[in-house]
Amino acid sequence: MSAGAGMNSETEIKLRRYKNNLAIGGRYYIIFGVWTVVKLLMELTMGDLSFEYLIEETVKSGVDRLFAIIITAVFIGILFAFILIVHLVVGRNVARFVKRHDNRKRFYTYTSIVTIVNCLGFLTYPADIMTGVSSLSLTFIASLLVDISVIFILIDLFYSAVMIEKLIKQKPAVEGV
Amino acid sequence: MTKLQRIKEIAIALIMILGALVMMTYPKESYPLIVIILAFLFIGRGISSIWYYFTMARFMVGGRESLFMGVIWFDFGVLTGAITSVPHYYVLLYLVGIHGFSGVVRVLRTRETRMTGSSNWKLTLIHGLIDIIMAVLCIVYIKQIDITGIIFGIGVLYSAVMRIVTAFRRTALIVIE
Amino acid sequence: MQEDFHYYATYCAAYLSGYSHSESLDICYSAQFVDLCSATYLTGIKAPAQAATTQLQMEMMNTRTDVTGLQNITRIWAPFHFLPRDLYATKDKKRPKKYMNKYRLICGPNGALVKDIVELAKGKPLQSVGIAMHVLADTWAHRNFAGTPSLVINNTDDEFYEFIAGEDGEQKRKIKFQHSLSAPDDLDKSIYTSSLYQRNEKNIMNLGHGRAGHLPDYSFIKYMYLPAWDDYRVMIKDNPSDYRHAFCQMIYAMKFIRGEIDSFETDVYDFAAIKDYEERIDGILRKRQLSASSDWKAFGEDLSGESIEDFDVNKYQKEYVDAPKDEKAGTFYGLFIDGAIAHKGLVCDRIYQSGNKLVGFVQEMKND
Numbered sequence: 001m002s003a004g005a006g007m008n009s010e011t012e013i014k015l016r017r018y019k020n021n022l023a024i025g026g027r028y029y030i031i032f033g034v035w036t037v038v039k040l041l042m043e044l045t046m047g048d049l050s051f052e053y054l055i056e057e058t059v060k061s062g063v064d065r066l067f068a069i070i071i072t073a074v075f076i077g078i079l080f081a082f083i084l085i086v087h088l089v090v091g092r093n094v095a096r097f098v099k100r101h102d103n104r105k106r107f108y109t110y111t112s113i114v115t116i117v118n119c120l121g122f123l124t125y126p127a128d129i130m131t132g133v134s135s136l137s138l139t140f141i142a143s144l145l146v147d148i149s150v151i152f153i154l155i156d157l158f159y160s161a162v163m164i165e166k167l168i169k170q171k172p173a174v175e176g177v
Numbered sequence: 178m179t180k181l182q183r184i185k186e187i188a189i190a191l192i193m194i195l196g197a198l199v200m201m202t203y204p205k206e207s208y209p210l211i212v213i214i215l216a217f218l219f220i221g222r223g224i225s226s227i228w229y230y231f232t233m234a235r236f237m238v239g240g241r242e243s244l245f246m247g248v249i250w251f252d253f254g255v256l257t258g259a260i261t262s263v264p265h266y267y268v269l270l271y272l273v274g275i276h277g278f279s280g281v282v283r284v285l286r287t288r289e290t291r292m293t294g295s296s297n298w299k300l301t302l303i304h305g306l307i308d309i310i311m312a313v314l315c316i317v318y319i320k321q322i323d324i325t326g327i328i329f330g331i332g333v334l335y336s337a338v339m340r341i342v343t344a345f346r347r348t349a350l351i352v353i354e
Numbered sequence: 355m356q357e358d359f360h361y362y363a364t365y366c367a368a369y370l371s372g373y374s375h376s377e378s379l380d381i382c383y384s385a386q387f388v389d390l391c392s393a394t395y396l397t398g399i400k401a402p403a404q405a406a407t408t409q410l411q412m413e414m415m416n417t418r419t420d421v422t423g424l425q426n427i428t429r430i431w432a433p434f435h436f437l438p439r440d441l442y443a444t445k446d447k448k449r450p451k452k453y454m455n456k457y458r459l460i461c462g463p464n465g466a467l468v469k470d471i472v473e474l475a476k477g478k479p480l481q482s483v484g485i486a487m488h489v490l491a492d493t494w495a496h497r498n499f500a501g502t503p504s505l506v507i508n509n510t511d512d513e514f515y516e517f518i519a520g521e522d523g524e525q526k527r528k529i530k531f532q533h534s535l536s537a538p539d540d541l542d543k544s545i546y547t548s549s550l551y552q553r554n555e556k557n558i559m560n561l562g563h564g565r566a567g568h569l570p571d572y573s574f575i576k577y578m579y580l581p582a583w584d585d586y587r588v589m590i591k592d593n594p595s596d597y598r599h600a601f602c603q604m605i606y607a608m609k610f611i612r613g614e615i616d617s618f619e620t621d622v623y624d625f626a627a628i629k630d631y632e633e634r635i636d637g638i639l640r641k642r643q644l645s646a647s648s649d650w651k652a653f654g655e656d657l658s659g660e661s662i663e664d665f666d667v668n669k670y671q672k673e674y675v676d677a678p679k680d681e682k683a684g685t686f687y688g689l690f691i692d693g694a695i696a697h698k699g700l701v702c703d704r705i706y707q708s709g710n711k712l713v714g715f716v717q718e719m720k721n722d
Contacts, residue, residue, distance in 0.1 A: 024242060237505070
């Protein structure tokens with residue numbers, strides 16, 4: 001038999017849906033972060049923008065080769081760490097928002113910042129096509145898909161969080177799953 | 178497994194053995210073909226998962242996972258295909274990464290396999306450790322393509338033998354009647 | 355459901371509906387045999403494998419999940435253990451046919467097919483009655499799951515809660531699932547076995563109620579979970595109530611089959627037949643135990659005053675094996691086989707006629 005009217009009221013059903021969306025969105029935001037780092041590593045080791053290229057560019061500025069290697073490695077290390085930390089922090093804040101709902105301000109602040117940054121980054125796609133920097137290759141489409149997915153996740157995180165708060169306000173004494 | 182499935186597994190294993198022998202004999206020429214095949218497999222997996230989301234999983238609680246995983250697999254496949262134009266030892270590094278990652282995952286899953294009460298955990302652990310050892314040896318001898326090719330070929334041979342062993346092994350399933 | 359209900363409880367229901375002790379034994383044996391009559395068993399006694407009413411674990415492991423394999427799986431599980439509730443069910447928003455085919459196989463009580471299978475058993479041997487009673491009972495226990503491998507239908511989330519009656523009312527306790535075949539369910543700590551999550555839509559682990567473990571088969575348990583298919587609605591499964599309904603519906607159905615009632619309608623239950631035994635039956639249903647066989651057996655023996663032998667899967671094997679070819683159809687297994695084939699044919703045909711090709715095409719076998 002299905003649950004009583006309380007547990008399956010429209011409000012409760014919607015709450016479950018949005019909480020589930022948040023949970024999945026948060027988890028996959030972290031996974032996309034890890035994937036971004038892995039992808040960058042692959043491109044740095046095997047793509048055009050390789051370690052070697054970066055080191056050569058650094059050497060051209062007049063520094064010692066060993067120093068260039070160290071600087072490049074440190075810079076890339078910091079970049080990777082930054083990407084991972086950002087994704088982890090946002091992802092974990094989402095998880096906490098779902099479970100305890102006591103980090104509202106932090107959740108909205110972090111999610112807003114990364115959403116804006118990602119949307120701005122997304123604008124480079126049409127710009128690259130128009131200026132001829134990129135072509136409509138499979139690689140381009142794949143990257144576009146990933147970024148669309150990330151932006152979708154972030155916007156959905158926002159939307160789901162707002163809806164959850166709205167629903168909770170409507171019915172303060174609700175039981176959720 | 179049915180007889181047909183066993184035949185299929187053994188056929189794949191024989192192809193792997195053939196591939197391993199070719200790799201050990203012609204290490205420089207065989208890498209790009211392997212990568213192309215891998216790329217198509219990953220792209221296919223990605224498209225299949227995305228299609229599954231739109232036709233089925235979007236109606237399921239938590240179905241979005243299929244969409245996001247599909248995007249990642251697609252991106253991974255495209256990236257795999259895009260690196261065939263790079264020097265051989267970078268491709269090898271990439272293949273080593275896959276084996277190394279796969280080995281780490283297998284070792285981590287040993288605990289899970291043990292907890293499910295399956296007796297296959299020892300096999301899983303050994304397979305994982307060999308994957309990792311093979312990856313490490315490939316990195317140690319990375320500049321010596323011929324030696325690396327032999328090491329990698331041995332790894333593929335081992336995987337092929339494991340596939341034959343698994344084809345005749347019974348896997349415990351929990352089926353609730 | 356398991357042996358306690360399919361064998362012993364079915365005996366009790368048969369006896370209460372007016373069947374004699376020996377007739378009740380034949381009915382309950384057939385009802386329980388549905389859970390054991392596999393292709394392997396039938397092949398072993400040189401009986402037609404198409405009469406299989408279940409699949410063993412080994413058979414499931416060896417079954418392919420391509421189109422033909424899925425049809426073979428669905429042809430067994432949907433008719434005998436997960437009878438579809440509504441083959442023409444619709445959703446509020448249009449969904450692809452591929453999805454709806456699986457959705458329409460969701461099992462539930464009081465569907466049109468329940469009436470069909472009970473009417474099919476009328477005028478047939480007791481073995482057919484047993485088959486019908488097994489399937490009818492399972493529509494209550496296995497409701498909300500489908501007899502075809504499907505992640506989008508049979509998956510659940512991990513949040514299962516058990517309602518445990520206490521002095522201060524019902525307490526909600528989170529259920530912990532383990533995935534080991536060897537470890538028994540721990541009722542005191544609410545630790546139960548279930549199948550692992552498998553992302554593949556057609557994986558055999560996504561067949562039936564695997565994700566809920568044996569919970570549907572325990573009469574005592576009332577629990578709550580979130581199924582994959584019901585748009586984020588939670589399901590509260592009240593097994594004591596469902597099993598009671600199943601029991602009383604079986605009595606009503608068997609009275610119809612015996613000819614005591616003119617017609618069989620769904621959603622009708624013979625509660626009057628159990629009014630003198632309410633407390634005892636309720637006690638059996640709500641007792642926290644892995645198997646209620648001994649309690650149902652004791653009840654059945656008190657009802658009839660006769661001894662109920664333990665279920666022996668090979669009881670009628672010799673009779674079938676030793677019978678000449680032209681006399682096999684008249685043996686116990688022969689009658690069961692005919693009943694199973696007729697039942698399977700009816701249900702699969704209904705599914706196919708509804709436009710659902712998950713069971714493939716059905717060819718009716720006529721006995722000359």
